[in-house]
C-alpha cells in the first residue's frame with residue numbers, strides 16, 4: 001500500500017504575488033485559477049494547474065511570517081513539496097513512529113480545501129514536506 005499517494009503541489013515562496021503570477025502564467029502557459037488567503041499562516045496563495053499537479057505560489061502578508069523568513073534565508077524559490085494522503089491522521093502517526101518531526105500535532109486547515117501537516121525539513125533530508133488531505 002502506498003502512503004503518500006502523489007505529489008499534489010509544489011509550494012514556491014515569492015516576494016510579490018502579482019509579478020510571480022505573471023511569470024508563472026508565462027512559464028506554464030495558463031493563468032492561475034484561484035487566489036486564497038490563509039490568515040493563520042500569514043500568506044496569500046495563488047494556484048496554477050500543471051497537468052494533474054499544482055503549483056502554489058506563496059506571498060507573506062507579515063514581515064515575520066514563515067514565508068518572509070524563508071525568503072530572507074534562502075531567497076525566492078521552492079519552499080515545500082506537498083503529498084496527497086488518504087487519511088492525514090494515520091500518516092501523521094506513521095511518520096511520527098518512523099522518527100520524523102511534525103511541525104503541527106493536529107492537522108490544520110490549509111489553502112485549497114485541505115487539511116495539512118508539515119514535516120520538519122531537519123528530519124526529512126532538508127525538504128519541507130506537506131501532507132494534505134482533501135476535506136470531504
Ligand code: ZN
Nearest residue numbers: 011056082130
Ligand atoms: Zn502547500
